[in-house]
Amino acid sequence: MKKILSAMLAAALCVSLAACSSDEGSSSSVAEDGNSQIDTLRVAFVPSREPEEIITATEPLKEMLITELAKEGYDVGDVEISVGTSYEAVGESLSAGTVDVGLIPGGTYVLYDDGCDVILTATRDGLSIDSDSAKDWNDNKPTEPTEDQAVSYRALIIAGPSAKGQELGAKVNNGEELTWEDLDSANWAVMSPSSPAGYIYPALWLQENYGKGITDLSHTVQADSYGSAMARLASGQVDIIVSYADVRRDYVDQWQSEYGRTASIWDETNVIGVTPAIYNDTISVSKTSEIMTDEFKTALQNAFINIGNTDEGKAVIAIYSHNGYQPAQSSDYDNERAAQQLIQEMTAAQ
Numbered sequence: 001m002k003k004i005l006s007a008m009l010a011a012a013l014c015v016s017l018a019a020c021s022s023d024e025g026s027s028s029s030v031a032e033d034g035n036s037q038i039d040t041l042r043v044a045f046v047p048s049r050e051p052e053e054i055i056t057a058t059e060p061l062k063e064m065l066i067t068e069l070a071k072e073g074y075d076v077g078d079v080e081i082s083v084g085t086s087y088e089a090v091g092e093s094l095s096a097g098t099v100d101v102g103l104i105p106g107g108t109y110v111l112y113d114d115g116c117d118v119i120l121t122a123t124r125d126g127l128s129i130d131s132d133s134a135k136d137w138n139d140n141k142p143t144e145p146t147e148d149q150a151v152s153y154r155a156l157i158i159a160g161p162s163a164k165g166q167e168l169g170a171k172v173n174n175g176e177e178l179t180w181e182d183l184d185s186a187n188w189a190v191m192s193p194s195s196p197a198g199y200i201y202p203a204l205w206l207q208e209n210y211g212k213g214i215t216d217l218s219h220t221v222q223a224d225s226y227g228s229a230m231a232r233l234a235s236g237q238v239d240i241i242v243s244y245a246d247v248r249r250d251y252v253d254q255w256q257s258e259y260g261r262t263a264s265i266w267d268e269t270n271v272i273g274v275t276p277a278i279y280n281d282t283i284s285v286s287k288t289s290e291i292m293t294d295e296f297k298t299a300l301q302n303a304f305i306n307i308g309n310t311d312e313g314k315a316v317i318a319i320y321s322h323n324g325y326q327p328a329q330s331s332d333y334d335n336e337r338a339a340q341q342l343i344q345e346m347t348a349a350q
Helices: 002-025 051-057 059-071 087-096 106-111 134-139 163-173 180-184 196-210 226-235 294-308 311-320 330-349
Strands: 028-030 036-045 074-083 101-104 116-127 145-150 155-159 188-190 220-222 240-244 270-274 282-286 324-327
Touching: 036 059, 036 087, 051 059, 051 074, 051 311, 059 074, 059 294, 059 311, 087 101, 087 106, 087 116, 087 282, 101 106, 106 196, 106 282, 106 330, 116 294, 116 330, 134 155, 134 163, 134 270, 155 163, 155 196, 163 180, 163 270, 180 196, 188 196, 188 226, 196 240, 196 270, 196 330, 226 240, 282 294, 294 311, 294 324
Parallel strands: 036 074, 036 101, 188 220, 188 240
Antiparallel strands: 028 036, 101 282, 116 145, 116 282, 116 324, 155 240, 155 270
């Protein structure tokens, strides 16, 4: 009998210890109000703008997420917001589970979809110009927003105020076709290889029009943000940048106040190439994050959609030119996968 009692006590002790161990290792629990409790939600942004600018602009997002997630049944103790050193760094953090939520372009999502799930697509204000013709963008500038909401955008190849940049812009505006030699003689600033507007789709544009890729260009430099790319363009360090279609609207003030130009950005830059439409940025979540259950994914979807439907929320997400969000699925980005495949084939053939 003593042996049986001892065995029962030992078993009970093991269960108790296991329960304590499980509680200590868990990042979530149930609060007194019945909500699930999450200690920390880690949200990362890609560096498409200056990191300090993103951190400052998105500070209110922390309390917005805490408030909205509480309505969805989750009490979040803290929201940590960071900006990755590169697009790839955010993708890798999502895959590793060191970040729970990432606001990343479609191209980055596709590269890292083994380690993250897309839950939302951003909507943007449409633009007054949506033409395949570079000259149309120049003849009808400045580009203005419209009330129409769009789930895709264009990438533009933009020539700046340098002598070479003005030469290329003039040829386009005169109705002349640019040659490969024209483009190869210029200095280019591009973004990281997973950036849709800053690399992938411009590379496709070069392939479709010239049978060449970005790696075939003689003079390229990789910028760490669109802000630094724009600064290089303004200073004449580069003649061409590649970017999302409304980038000049985002930097219209800095062009003169920070970058030292005396004339308007609209007067000193010209579009020399237009890519096909690119599906908008994603909000993606880590597949390896301990807190990322299906139920919590739904809660995050609802929280971000609700935030995007308020004026205060729109003011925060405007840092990425986002106007709101709608539910997304992996197949929405199949065209992006096809683009990535082509890039890989082009790289392998070189």
